[in-house]
Amino acid sequence: MKIDPMRRLVLSLLVLSCAFVAGCAKNESGSPSSSSGSSAARTKLQGSGASFPAPLYLRWFKDYEKESSTVYVDYQAKGSGAGIQDLINETVDFAASDAAMTAEEIAKVKNGVVMLPMTAGKVVLAYNLPNGPAEVKLSREAYCKILMGEITKWNDPVIAACNSGATLPDVAITVVVRSDSSGTTHVFSTHLSAVNPQWKEKYGINKTINWPNVSHLVKAPKNDGVMALVKQTPGAIGYVEYGFALQTKQPVATLENQSGSYVKPTTQSGQASLASVTDVPEDLVVWIADPVGADCYPIVSYTWLLCYQKYSDPAKLKAVHNLVDYCVGEGQSISESIGYIPLPPSMIEKVRAATAKIQ
Amino acid sequence: MKNTIGTSLKFERTIDSAFRRVCWTLALLTILLGGLIVFEIFYHATPAIKKYGFSFLTSSQWDPANEAYGVLPEIWGTFYSSVLALIVAGLLGVSVAIWLTQNFLPSRVEWFLKTVVELLAAIPSVVYGLWGFYYVIPMLRPFAGWLHEQFSWVPFFSTPFTGPGILPAALVLGIMILPTVASISRDALSAVPSRLKEAAMGLGATRWEVIWKVVLPTASRGIGAALVLGFGRAIGETMALAMLAGNSSRLTLSLLSPSNTLAARLANQFPEAGPSEASALMFAALVLMALSLSANVFGVVINLRARYKLARVGVAR
Numbered sequence: 117m118k119i120d121p122m123r124r125l126v127l128s129l130l131v132l133s134c135a136f137v138a139g140c141a142k143n144e145s146g147s148p149s150s151s152s153g154s155s156a157a158r159t160k161l162q163g164s165g166a167s168f169p170a171p172l173y174l175r176w177f178k179d180y181e182k183e184s185s186t187v188y189v190d191y192q193a194k195g196s197g198a199g200i201q202d203l204i205n206e207t208v209d210f211a212a213s214d215a216a217m218t219a220e221e222i223a224k225v226k227n228g229v230v231m232l233p234m235t236a237g238k239v240v241l242a243y244n245l246p247n248g249p250a251e252v253k254l255s256r257e258a259y260c261k262i263l264m265g266e267i268t269k270w271n272d273p274v275i276a277a278c279n280s281g282a283t284l285p286d287v288a289i290t291v292v293v294r295s296d297s298s299g300t301t302h303v304f305s306t307h308l309s310a311v312n313p314q315w316k317e318k319y320g321i322n323k324t325i326n327w328p329n330v331s332h333l334v335k336a337p338k339n340d341g342v343m344a345l346v347k348q349t350p351g352a353i354g355y356v357e358y359g360f361a362l363q364t365k366q367p368v369a370t371l372e373n374q375s376g377s378y379v380k381p382t383t384q385s386g387q388a389s390l391a392s393v394t395d396v397p398e399d400l401v402v403w404i405a406d407p408v409g410a411d412c413y414p415i416v417s418y419t420w421l422l423c424y425q426k427y428s429d430p431a432k433l434k435a436v437h438n439l440v441d442y443c444v445g446e447g448q449s450i451s452e453s454i455g456y457i458p459l460p461p462s463m464i465e466k467v468r469a470a471t472a473k474i475q
Numbered sequence: 476m477k478n479t480i481g482t483s484l485k486f487e488r489t490i491d492s493a494f495r496r497v498c499w500t501l502a503l504l505t506i507l508l509g510g511l512i513v514f515e516i517f518y519h520a521t522p523a524i525k526k527y528g529f530s531f532l533t534s535s536q537w538d539p540a541n542e543a544y545g546v547l548p549e550i551w552g553t554f555y556s557s558v559l560a561l562i563v564a565g566l567l568g569v570s571v572a573i574w575l576t577q578n579f580l581p582s583r584v585e586w587f588l589k590t591v592v593e594l595l596a597a598i599p600s601v602v603y604g605l606w607g608f609y610y611v612i613p614m615l616r617p618f619a620g621w622l623h624e625q626f627s628w629v630p631f632f633s634t635p636f637t638g639p640g641i642l643p644a645a646l647v648l649g650i651m652i653l654p655t656v657a658s659i660s661r662d663a664l665s666a667v668p669s670r671l672k673e674a675a676m677g678l679g680a681t682r683w684e685v686i687w688k689v690v691l692p693t694a695s696r697g698i699g700a701a702l703v704l705g706f707g708r709a710i711g712e713t714m715a716l717a718m719l720a721g722n723s724s725r726l727t728l729s730l731l732s733p734s735n736t737l738a739a740r741l742a743n744q745f746p747e748a749g750p751s752e753a754s755a756l757m758f759a760a761l762v763l764m765a766l767s768l769s770a771n772v773f774g775v776v777i778n779l780r781a782r783y784k785l786a787r788v789g790v791a792r
Contacts, residue, residue, distance in 0.1 A: 197747035290637045295722035297539070297747035323747070326538040327723075331634035331732040335722035337743055348608065349638040350616075 158185075159431045161439065164192040165199020165212030166299045167338050168237055168357045169419045172454045173212065176447045180439055187435040195338070196299035197323055203229070203422055209432055211422040214299025215323060216401045228425030230473045233400055233418040234443055236390055236457040238381040239304050240368040240415070242346050242361040243353040245270060249282035253378045254369045256414075260312040262289060262353060264319075265328035270351065278372065288332060292345045292354030295335035297323040303417040304355050310405035311414075359455030373414040374406050385413035386457035396463070400470060416457070423474050433474070440471050516764070520757035531758055537724060537740070539748075544755035546762060548724035552734040553766065556645045556720065557709035559730075561656075563649025564705050568656030569698055575657075576664040577686055589661065596654035604718035607647040612638050612719070615646075619731050636731040639721035644734070647719055648709050656705040659778075663697020664690060666785055696781030703774030710767045713738035737763040 163173075170193035177189035191212075194202075199211035204224045212234075222229050241259060243252060248270070254262070255278040261267045267274055271284040294301050302323045309316040319325050327333055334352075336345045342354040343364050353369070358381050361368050370378045379385045389407035396402050404416050421440065427433040444467050448458045459467070523531065527544060534545025571592060575585050619636035626632045636642075667690050675689045691698075721733020722743055737759055748756055 195747045197749070201747075201749075288635045295743045297744070320540065322540045324539050326536065326540070329725060331725065331727065331729065332637055333723055334637050334639050334733045335743075336639075337717070337722075344608070345638065348612065352638075 159187045159435045161187060161189045161209045161432065161435050162207075163189060163199075163210045163212065164194050164202045164208050165422070166196045166214045166419055167193040167340075168196070168214045168298075168300050168303075169212060169235055169456065170339075171359045171363070172235055172451060172456050175450060175454060176443050177439075179447070179450075180442045183442065184435075184438060187438065189439065193338075195296055196302070197297040199422070203424075209427075210424075210436060212420065213422055214417060214419045215302040216420050217422060225424070227427075230423045230425055230470055231400055231420045232423065232440060232444075232467050232470055233402075233459060233463060234421045234467075235448075235451050235459060236386060236416055236418045237303075237455075238358040238386050238413055238416050238457065239300060239307070239355050240358045240361050240381045241353055241371070242343065242356055242364075242366045242368050244346050244348075244350055244366065245285065245287065246350050247285045249279065249284065251282075252284075252367070252369050253278045253372070255372045256311050259369070259371065260308060260315055262291060263293075263308065263355075264315060265291065265330035265333060268332060278378070287351040290349050290352040291330075291333045292342050292349070292352050293325070293327055293333060293335050294337070294342060296337045298338075299323065299419070300339060300355065300357055301325060304415060306403060306405050306417070307415045357455070362455040371414050373410075373412050374408055375410045375412075377410050379411060379413045381413050383452045383457055385411055386416050387460065388412045389414075389416040390418075390457060390460050390463075396466060400463075400466060425473055426475055436474060437471060440467070440474075444468065513764070516757050516760050519754055520761050521754075522751070523754040523758040524761075527755070527758070531755070532762065535724060535726060537744075539752045542751050544752070544758075546737060546740070546759050548726045549735050549737045549740050549759065550762065550766075551726055552641070552720065552724075553710055553736040553738070553763070556641055556648055556716065556734065556736060557706055559641065559645035560648035560652060560709045561702055561706050563646060564652045564656045564709075565702055567649070568653050568701065568705070569660050571653075571657045572660035572664050572698075572701075573686060573691075575661055577682070577690065589658070592657050593654050595650065598651075600651070600712065600714035601718075603647050603651055604715035607643050607715060607719045608639070611643045611647055615643055623731055630728040631730050634727065634729040634732040637721065637733055639719050640731055640733045641720070642730040644716055644719040644721075644736075645730075647715055648712055651712060651715060652705040652708045655708050656701045659701035659704060660694070660698045663694040663701065663781065666697065666782075667693045668785075693785070694781075696777055696784060700774045700778030700781060703770055703777060707767050707770035707774060710770060711738055711763065713742050717742045737766070 170191070173191050177191055181188045196213035196215050199208070199213055200217055200221055202208040203211040204221065206226075214237075216231055217229060241254065245252065252275075254275065258267065258274045258278060261274060268289055270287045270289060276284055302321065305315075305319060305321045305325055308319070309321050319327075327335070334345060334349075336342045339356045339360045342356050343360045343366065346352045346354045346356075347364055347366055358368070368381055370380050373379050388409055389404055389412040392407040392409045392412055393402050393404055401420070402418060404418075406414060407416060421443070423436055423440070427436060444459065444464050448464070451458045523544065531545055532550065533547055534543070535547040536543045536545050538544070571588075574580070575589055580588070616636060616638070619642060622632045623635050671689055671693060672685050675685045680688065716736050717739040720736055720739050722735050722739060723733035724735045725732055727734065741756055741760055741763070744752065744756055
């Protein structure tokens with residue numbers, strides 16, 4: 117009498133465990149084939165890194181997948197620093213960084229690194245100023261002092277001086293910066309250091325800045341986090357990649373450049389800044405800390421795709437080549453619509469030449 | 476027939492002992508896993524512990540560029556936001572617990588409300604964070620601005636309201652730990668022997684006198700345990716705080732100022748940390764673990780003593 121339910125239990129347990137084991141086995145056999153991309157299976161390229169160009173990269177990779185039916189790309193916008201870490205640990209097939217890589221970091225990569233500029237972006241100061249004028253201009257003094265926590269009101273004389281004719285409301289400024297280590301911060305602090313000696317001495321150039329200890333400074337993670345906080349906080353100003361401000365339709369400040377003219381972040385002003393640098397070193401790492409020229413937007417930077425020099429898997433090697441080809445070719449035409457600056461033709465040539473190093 | 480029963484008994488016994496062994500192994504594995512986690516964190520924190528030692532707890536810089544790390548503002552922020560959250564959760568939670576145990580409501584309604592409060596625990600942290608970010612902060616803004624304008628001489632309101640900061644973080648955190656506080660307090664209150672209440676009533680005490688002078692004092696240790704366990708939860712809460720605290724390391728009394736907590740620091744910095752920073756973060760994790768472990772141990776001890784005391788009340792007839 118008692119045997120029956122017992123047996124049934126044991127039997128069902130057995131069946132369950134068999135199914136479980138079978139499931140595991142299937143999983144195990146399934147994963148290598150998808151990662152090695154042998155024969156008929158699709159080749160997967162795993163990438164991670166900068167969130168600064170992420171909106172553009174994600175669009176590129178999606179379009180590229182459609183075009184080549186054999187490759188798919190998974191890009192995780194973890195941040196430049198994390199991407200470089202992943203590249204060093206060999207957990208990805210490529211990485212992306214706004215701060216390129218330091219010689220020290222490159223030395224850690226066994227298979228060697230090729231750094232390829234893919235696009236360029238503008239760092240903008242997005243703000244939220246209820247009842248403010250249609251356009252807010254910020255002089256070099258004004259935005260440096262805002263970021264150093266020295267200006268606390270929107271109607272401060274320093275800001276008013278560069279916005280003659282406009283009435284600025286008496287609203288407290290909330291400065292929004294990045295809480296995580298970030299390539300955007302690196303680009304931004306590179307510029308501030310070039311412009312303001314006081315900044316250079318106190319805060320310097322880095323992916324994380326030891327920000328002034330003031331109560332009107334708030335930190336948020338990632339470009340999206342900064343953008344959300346600016347959008348949410350009346351009186352806020354924060355630095356983000358232009359694409360993020362474009363997406364959320366948040367107004368951005370017109371900035372004074374080296375020649376003293378006030379320039380809006382547009383594709384033209386960005387391209388002018390890229391064109392202002394003529395000698396490009398062999399590793400394709402160029403910093404445009406403070407472009408010279410009346411129509412240059414002051415805070416512009418290339419952003420790099422980081423590939424290995426050697427790929428042991430021929431399928432992946434081919435996929436990486438094709439991907440880079442697509443990005444610097446067809447891909448450039450959509451850069452502008454997402455808020456990025458298309459590469460100058462001379463740079464595209466150099467990138468194509470550099471891909472030969474990937475073997 | 477006899478034979479089959481014999482084998483089935485034997486069979487059952489084998490199953491029985493096998494089952495027991497499996498349970499033992501799994502239980503041991505769980506404990507081992509806990510130990511392994513602590514060891515692993517300690518191991519990775521060792522370089523930072525050696526380098527910074529005690530000064531890690533007393534300095535307030537976090538500067539990966541110069542490899543200078545200290546978590547004093549984070550410890551303060553963790554402690555401050557948790558204490559404030561506890562005030563919110565304590566007031567609400569104990570009131571709810573009294574309301575749900577002292578025959579104010581029909582028992583079905585009591586059960587329904589108890590379930591609703593406990594369901595608050597099922598809402599994911601990130602949802603609380605979003606709710607705080609998009610609802611609580613805008614709602615607080617006019618009120619907090621007024622507080623700063625009128626009472627800026629009070630240290631609690633000495634800075635302008637920036638949005639994310641201690642006040643919204645503590646409010647949301649208070650609601651997050653409300654289920655813990657309410658349900659443990661409820662248990663403590665309903666464990667008060669009814670003859671104590673009946674005796675007090677028999678002596679002519681009113682319902683409120685019974686609650687204030689008999690029920691609450693008798694359940695006080697249990698409620699204390701509820702508060703301490705709630706505090707333990709508040710200390711470790713991460714996602715909502717990373718979204719609401721403002722992530723700015725400041726040592727301040729101002730409720731309106733941005734702040735940071737240990738857990739939020741870990742969540743924000745880990746993804747991009749280099750080796751030296753990772754080690755410092757592990758050290759911070761160790762500090763966080765020590766804080767929340769001591770809060771929990773303290774809570775459990777109070778709770779046990781409360782039960783013991785209640786048992787004695789029950790025994791002394």
